[in-house]
Amino acid sequence: MMLRAPLLAGLPCLLAACSLPPPESATPQTGGTVSAADPRAQAAGEAILAQGGNAVDAAIAVMLALTVVEPQSSGIGGGGFMVLAEPDGDVTTYDGRETAPAGAGPDWFLNEDGSLPSFGESVLSGLSVGVPGNLALAAKAHEERGQLAWSELFDPAIALAREGFVVNPRFHRSLSDNPERGAASAFGRDTFYDAAGTAKPVGVRIVNEELAETLERVGTLGASHFYKGQYADKLAATVAAETPKAGAMTAADVSSYEAKERGAVCGEYRGYRVCGMGPPSSGGVAVIQILGQLERFDLAGLGLRNPLTWHLFAESQKLAYADRELYLADDDYVTVPVEGLIDPAYLASRSALISADDTIVSASAGVPAGAPRAQADGNELAESGTSHFAVVDADGTMVSYTSTVEGPFGSGITFGGFYLNNELTDFSRSPEVDGKLVANRVEGGKRPRSSMAPTVVYAPDGRPFLAIGAAGGATIPVQTARAIIGVIDFGLPLKEALGLAFVMSYGDRLLVEEGTWLESEQQTLRALGHSDIVAASPPLKAGAVHWNGERWIAARDPRLDGLVEVPAR
Numbered sequence: 001m002m003l004r005a006p007l008l009a010g011l012p013c014l015l016a017a018c019s020l021p022p023p024e025s026a027t028p029q030t031g032g033t034v035s036a037a038d039p040r041a042q043a044a045g046e047a048i049l050a051q052g053g054n055a056v057d058a059a060i061a062v063m064l065a066l067t068v069v070e071p072q073s074s075g076i077g078g079g080g081f082m083v084l085a086e087p088d089g090d091v092t093t094y095d096g097r098e099t100a101p102a103g104a105g106p107d108w109f110l111n112e113d114g115s116l117p118s119f120g121e122s123v124l125s126g127l128s129v130g131v132p133g134n135l136a137l138a139a140k141a142h143e144e145r146g147q148l149a150w151s152e153l154f155d156p157a158i159a160l161a162r163e164g165f166v167v168n169p170r171f172h173r174s175l176s177d178n179p180e181r182g183a184a185s186a187f188g189r190d191t192f193y194d195a196a197g198t199a200k201p202v203g204v205r206i207v208n209e210e211l212a213e214t215l216e217r218v219g220t221l222g223a224s225h226f227y228k229g230q231y232a233d234k235l236a237a238t239v240a241a242e243t244p245k246a247g248a249m250t251a252a253d254v255s256s257y258e259a260k261e262r263g264a265v266c267g268e269y270r271g272y273r274v275c276g277m278g279p280p281s282s283g284g285v286a287v288i289q290i291l292g293q294l295e296r297f298d299l300a301g302l303g304l305r306n307p308l309t310w311h312l313f314a315e316s317q318k319l320a321y322a323d324r325e326l327y328l329a330d331d332d333y334v335t336v337p338v339e340g341l342i343d344p345a346y347l348a349s350r351s352a353l354i355s356a357d358d359t360i361v362s363a364s365a366g367v368p369a370g371a372p373r374a375q376a377d378g379n380e381l382a383e384s385g386t387s388h389f390a391v392v393d394a395d396g397t398m399v400s401y402t403s404t405v406e407g408p409f410g411s412g413i414t415f416g417g418f419y420l421n422n423e424l425t426d427f428s429r430s431p432e433v434d435g436k437l438v439a440n441r442v443e444g445g446k447r448p449r450s451s452m453a454p455t456v457v458y459a460p461d462g463r464p465f466l467a468i469g470a471a472g473g474a475t476i477p478v479q480t481a482r483a484i485i486g487v488i489d490f491g492l493p494l495k496e497a498l499g500l501a502f503v504m505s506y507g508d509r510l511l512v513e514e515g516t517w518l519e520s521e522q523q524t525l526r527a528l529g530h531s532d533i534v535a536a537s538p539p540l541k542a543g544a545v546h547w548n549g550e551r552w553i554a555a556r557d558p559r560l561d562g563l564v565e566v567p568a569r
Contacts, residue, residue: 096137098130103247211417283453
């Protein structure tokens with residue numbers, strides 16, 4: 001496909017191993033801006049904006065480019081959620097979460113004797129692959145809100161795949177750390193590893209002609225090419241061949257997939273309106289709960305580097321995640337009491353459980369209005385292979401979009417030049433616990449629960465203010481809420497807010513980020529009741545665009561500095 005002239009000016013650094021702009025950039029309000037985890041995907045979105053595209057167009061271009069340069073995290077073999085926020089306050093959310101095949105049932109991950117296999121056995125097979133939803137989401141959002149021609153959105157990604165992209169330190173590390181997935185297929189081995197099975201080194205250019213051809217066909221023929229006809233037949237057959245039981249994915253599962261428009265989940269925090277994704281995501285509810293339960297505390301007065309501030313933050317997480325584990329799932333299949341979970345009166349009652357001088361021991365779920373009875377907590381795998389990006393356009397329309405293949409390189413199964421997800425392991429592998437059904441159990445056609453939390457924030461005067469989200473599995477709502485607190489409560493510049501020291505409650509264990517000031521405050525945190533503290537470096541990858549009062553700012557997590565840039569030559 002011929003590249004259009006207006007895009008060419010924005011593509012040299014996409015294709016060459018050259019120095020790139022710093023990860024935080026300021027753009028006049030009239031121009032819009034883009035934040036993405038990889039600078040080349042960010043440049044793809046910026047090129048679309050420069051061509052006259054809007055925020056939806058640019059976000060789709062970023063997702064497609066990430067399929068090329070960040071295949072370990074996201075792309076067209078996976079799914080995602082998009083939150084679209086108009087300048088007038090209207091918020092629309094699009095659900096492109098993957099679905100289980102119709103033949104899957106509650107025993108999908110169980111052995112014949114009812115026992116659970118190892119996690120690896122569940123992940124590295126067709127059992128873990130859901131019908132990909134990202135292209136259907138993109139097509140729906142573009143049909144309803146896009147501005148440029150569909151085919152134009154594919155040009156930057158096609159150029160990256162066909163001309164080649166340079167391995168950066170982060171991608172090399174992902175390949176080296178995950179050969180059991182990255183090199184599971186002949187395509188993966190031949191494309192990303194050398195003859196000895198070693199990950200291709202930093203600085204090497206990788207060409208992916210098979211993916212370029214896939215993108216070219218979908219760009220020319222539309223998303224229906226992916227979901228209908230021979231392509232769908234071959235996709236389903238590829239997954240079925242790797243599925244060790246009956247009920248495997250069929251062409252009908254692929255062709256019947258639909259991206260859905262969902263109602264946004266919205267709440268208030270200190271006069272700001274915060275909106276996110278509802279079920280099957282747990283992220284929107286969790287972010288609103290964490291913030292709502294903290295509103296009665298004067299965090300700004302306590303101070304940014306006060307351990308008590310982050311003790312309160314961790315306690316609020318405990319309560320939100322207890323609710324998440326019990327109630328959140330695909331509400332097309334189970335009752336999810338969303339309104340009750342974010343009701344201000346309910347959040348006030350939960351907040352009353354938070355103490356400034358003690359910890360909650362074994363936090364349990366509350367009983368919000370509309371809560372179903374006799375449900376149990378399941379046993380889902382940890383999530384990690386995800387990417388978040390945010391766009392604001394010249395009109396002030398914000399898009400917050402999180403895309404994922406679940407684990408690094410998904411299931412390891414490849415098709416059409418890309419990796420297929422392992423999203424079905426986001427279901428509970430056990431359908432019931434102690435005789436009680438798990439809300440997030442496997443069912444045919446169902447969408448697994450997600451932690452993704454694409455979020456938008458409006459200022460107290462109603463103006464667009466912030467589009468934010470993160471990658472990193474269960475840490476996503478915590479990263480998102482932490483950065484919102486950094487911007488709103490402490491008035492931090494965006495990049496500083498994204499880089500705040502991380503703290504998270506995992507049940508009764510408290511994780512503090514290794515190498516930060518919080519690590520040295522463990523004695524103080526123990527005095528507050530946190531007896532089990534571990535210092536570690538979890539996978540963190542947040543990004544956002546923010547109106548700072550003068551201009552739109554785009555930033556990515558500073559922890560990515562030096563890892564995502566390609567080396568200069």
